[in-house]
Amino acid sequence: MSSHSDLHFDVSYVSKLARIALLPSEINEFQKQLDRVLEHVNQISSLNLENVEPTAHAHPVFNVIRPDEPQAGLPKDQALANAPRQISGLFAVPRVIE
Amino acid sequence: MEIVNLTLYELRQKIRDGELSVCEVLEALGERIAATDSTVGAYLDYNIERALSEARNVDLSLPLGGLPIAIKDNINVKGELCTCASKILTGYRAPYDATAIARLKSAGAIPFGRLNMDEFAMGSSTENSAYQLTRNPWDPSRIPGGSSGGSAASVAARSAFAALGSDTGGSIRQPAAHCGCVGLKPSYGRVSRYGLVAFASSLDQIGPLARSVRDCALLLSVIAGHDPADSTSLDAPVPDYTANLREDLRGIRLGIPKEYFSEGIDSHVRSCIETALQxxxxxxxxxVEISLPHTPYAISTYYIIAPAEASANLARFDGVRYGYRTANPADISELYFNTRAEGFGSEVKRRIILGTYVLSSGYYDAYYLRAQKVRTLIRRDFEQAFQSVDAIVCPTSPEPAFPIGERTSDPLKMYLSDIFTISANLAGICAISVPCGFAQINGKKLPVGLQFLCNFLEEQKLLSIANAYEVTTPWSRQSPPI
Known part of the structure; x- marks a missing residue:
């Protein structure tokens, strides 16, 4: 079992994983606030969880299938209706491949 | 009696009997919103004119024929804006109806307004809305609760007869308690989540807020049921939840979790709950006294699992397909980073960071996987408890509504106030909050909520027990001074 005291939480690094550009003031603020939250949630490290199965859903249902029948999807104009930018019926983004 | 004071059930009866027309009802509602909402701020927008035109074609014999229902702004209503009170969804128009909305419409109901909430349903006070503050109708200097604060405040202020909300960790029940209305969180899978903007998918449920248990039962009978579009929705029969609602509790065993009454409950709330139990x-x-021994771990478990799921669900807001996009990004990476930085508010960013961390390589086992195992223990606590009792009873919130601004800089303190509501989401069971009295603070009456919890899919029993309490006490029929 790993000890939580080894765990290193760095808001600046995690914000890059999460694709959010944080201001230095936000990094400082979140670091302080979330350090306290993590200190609190670390209490679960004291529980003995040997042989306890994890719960992903409170009442799991398995292998939910439906008949494989073609159905109409969202029409293209509706799917694009909320796009911040579109060009000839496509979502437009800055050039990705040079 | 004033039209806006009627319950949904009474309203339906008067419309069916021809005592009231739907037009009269909508006009009275429009006047009430105009008179109260500049103070309360429950609505992001509403459209009585369009509701009036829809009312002309409505079949009044349908279960909700002609009844106006207000909707939390994270539930898609086709053609309407749906912003989740976030800047990142500015201008987003729902391309389809959520299943719960489609069911309301088929039953004759008229969705007519969008209600304020904490951004993406993350919060306990509705202070995290990117658009406006919502105030508690009983004391406008205080929060209405959250995240369905607009839903609860509108129902309490008589500016909605009933509303839909969503509950991931108490977001229907806690604001219902703070505003003095009834709020029901159905069992996980009872109501389809299709068209509810996802926050934490293993915990989210849509549910009703109304002025009586019977009204919640009426709405649940319509919105519950299996939906092929949500594979977690349950294929279990939907009874008429309004049938056979009891008015006594003979033969019912209620369990009081000793862990819930140990400490940290406001004295006004404690005294209301003691009177309610009597x-x-x-x-x-x-x-009878029962034990839910893993209660002290519930908040920790929730604040690992919910942010983890949120960080994954909110990855879709990247400025490409819908919603807000940053101006003139230099490249695709800047488009993602700046869109999300500018589009999300602080609490949403905090939870995405926390969730990303607990799922990241090297930390997953220590946090997320452990939390999922503790979730199993919490679920077992309830399974054990329901072997000996019909329902569990406790406060909905440890305190009455707090002043606006008091906790915005202290997220942990905000999180800790969810102690009595989050376990029901972790265990997937159903729970309801009903008004049980008032705390008198600074000359203001602040509502207190009593929570009943029943086992998985036992909504009928839950509503029946809550109804017996509600109809034999005066609390749900009190109107705020606004």
């Missing part, structure tokens, strides 16, 4: 005894209930 009343339940007088109605014939037997009250």
């Amino acid at each position: 009343h339940c005894k007088e109605l014939g209930a037997e009250i």
Whole structure:
């Protein structure tokens, strides 16, 4: 079992994983606030969880299938209706491949 | 009696009897919103004119024929804006109806307004809305609760007869308690989540807020049921939840979790709950002490699992397909980073960071996987408890509504106030908050909520027990001074 005291939480690094550009003031603020939250949630490290199965859903249902029948999807104009930018019926983004 | 004071059930009866027309109802509602909402701020927008035109074609014999229902702004209503009170969804128009909305419409109901909330349903006070503050109708200097604060405040202020909300960790029940209305969180899978903007998918449920238990039962009977579009929705029969609602509690065993009453409950709330328990005894209930030993770990478990799921769900807001996009990004990476930085508010960013961390390589086992195992223990606590009791009873919130601004800089303190509501989401069971009295603070009456919890899919029993309490006490029929 790993000890939580080894765990290193760095808001600046995690914000890059999460694709959010944080201001230095936000990094400082979140670091302080979330350090306290993590200190609190670390209490679960004291529980003995040997042989306890994890719960992903409170009442799991398995292998939910439906008949494989073609159905109409969202029409293209509706799917694009909320796009911040579109060009000839496509979502437009800055050039990705040079 | 004023039209806006009627319950949904009474309103339906008067419309069916021809005593009231839907037009009269909508006009009275429009006047009430105009008179109260500049103070309360429950609505992001509403459209009585369009509701009036829809009302012309409505079949009044349908279960909700002609009844106006207000909707939390994270539930898609086709053609309407749906912003989740976030800047990142500015201008987003729902391309389809959520299943719960489609069911309301098929039953004759008229969705007519969008209600304020904490951004993406993350919060306990509705202070995290990117658009406006919502105030508690009982004391406008205080929060209405959250995240369905607009839903609860509108129902309490008589500016909605009933509303839909969503509950991931108490977001229907806690604001219902703070505003003095009834709020129901159905069992996980009872109501389809299709068209509800996802926050934490293993915990989210849509549910009703209304002025009586019977009204919640009426709405649940319509919105519950299996939906092929949500594979977690349950294929279990939907009874008429309004049938056979009891008015006594003879033969009912109510469990009081000793862990919930140990400490940290405001003295006003404690005294209201003690009086309520005495009343339940007088109605014939037997009250026994039970134990939910893993209660002290519930908040920790929730604040690992919910942010983890949120960080994954909110990855879709990247400025490419819908919603807000940053101006003139230099490249695709800047488009993602700046869109999300500018589009999300602080609490949403905090939870995405926390969730990303607990799922990241090297930390997953220590946090997320452990939390999922503790979730199993919490679920087992309830399974054990329901072997000996019909329902569990406790406060909905440890305190009455707090002043606006008091906790915005202290997220942990905000999180800790969810102690009595989050376990029901972790265990997937159903729970309801009903008004049980008032705390008198600074000359203001602040509502207190009593929570009943029943086992998975036992909504019928839950509503029946809550109804017996509600109809034999005066609390749900009190109107705020606004």
